Amino acid sequence: MTVYAPARNGLSFLFVPDSGLSQDAHEVHRIQAVNRDASSSLVEILKGQYIQYISSALALASQDDWDGYQALAADVSVFSYALNFINQLPINYPLPEVAIDSDGEIAFEWDYEPRRIFSIRIGRDGWLNYAGLIGHSSFHGAEFMRDSIPPEILNGIDRVANNRR
Amino acid sequence: MLPTIDANIIDHNETVSRYLLSSSDFATNKLRVKARALEPSPIDQSTSVFRVNGLTENEIWDMGTREVADPRGRRIHARADFTVSHVLNLNLSVIPSEPPERHALISGWSNEKHSRMAKAQELAAQASLKLP
Numbered sequence: 001m002t003v004y005a006p007a008r009n010g011l012s013f014l015f016v017p018d019s020g021l022s023q024d025a026h027e028v029h030r031i032q033a034v035n036r037d038a039s040s041s042l043v044e045i046l047k048g049q050y051i052q053y054i055s056s057a058l059a060l061a062s063q064d065d066w067d068g069y070q071a072l073a074a075d076v077s078v079f080s081y082a083l084n085f086i087n088q089l090p091i092n093y094p095l096p097e098v099a100i101d102s103d104g105e106i107a108f109e110w111d112y113e114p115r116r117i118f119s120i121r122i123g124r125d126g127w128l129n130y131a132g133l134i135g136h137s138s139f140h141g142a143e144f145m146r147d148s149i150p151p152e153i154l155n156g157i158d159r160v161a162n163n164r165r
Numbered sequence: 166m167l168p169t170i171d172a173n174i175i176d177h178n179e180t181v182s183r184y185l186l187s188s189s190d191f192a193t194n195k196l197r198v199k200a201r202a203l204e205p206s207p208i209d210q211s212t213s214v215f216r217v218n219g220l221t222e223n224e225i226w227d228m229g230t231r232e233v234a235d236p237r238g239r240r241i242h243a244r245a246d247f248t249v250s251h252v253l254n255l256n257l258s259v260i261p262s263e264p265p266e267r268h269a270l271i272s273g274w275s276n277e278k279h280s281r282m283a284k285a286q287e288l289a290a291q292a293s294l295k296l297p
């Protein structure tokens with residue numbers, strides 16, 4: 001069961017030094033700054049929408065056997081962990097699809113192709129199980145999320161988003 | 166009456182079907198199965214499938230409706246087909262589990278969740294999506 005959240009493309013920004021710029025370069029810099037502010041606002045709006053996506057997903061999976069295959073009801077205690085994850089996701093990383101796993105955990109997926117996919121599951125205790133498949137290379141593990149997203153998770157997203165084997 | 170098969174012996178070349186009860190278990194635009202649709206049930210740690218060799222397409226869909234969808238008050242949106250050898254290559258097993266007729270379970274999943282996720286991703290990559 002999925003509440004689909006369209007994955008946004010990565011937004012990246014080019015930062016240039018202020019000193020020694022021509023008039024044209026200053027104009028380019030000004031436009032970049034405007035775009036950066038606009039993009040930041042857009043990302044904040046998109047992240048805000050995830051509260052709705054996650055809430056909807058939890059509501060639709062609120063009872064046992066919601067998937068017809070004995071799934072456990074979604075666990076609302078993972079909600080805050082999921083929101084924290086989205087808030088901690090760097091601005092230049094694509095946002096995932098949102099789903100509920102059959103054991104009630106929240107699933108975030110970056111799904112590009114059958115052999116270019118990265119998935120994490122957010123557990124009740126803050127543990128993140130992850131698995132990725134790029135070509136015939138598979139990688140997986142579990143990390144605990146403290147103040148920020150573990151580098152192994154960010155690396156996994158980056159690998160599938162950029163098709164880096 | 167479905168063509169009979171050996172209830173105790175499963176051939177490596179047999180095809181098994183996982184009936185998908187949710188439209189989010191697959192991506193129609195990409196014509197492929199989502200990995201989490203193949204992960205085991207948290208109750209019995211196995212994935213329910215049906216052996217479909219020797220059946221026509223209509224018989225396969227009818228069996229899914231009769232044995233899976235109707236008892237649950239659901240409808241089948243699609244199915245994922247893959248061979249037994251795909252499962253065995255992941256160090257999982259396919260065990261006959263009748264009744265109902267032709268039912269089987271994919272078992273042997275790891276206790277580690279991330280390992281189950283990885284195997285389901287690989288299985289989904291090899292599965293073919295069938296739409297009614």
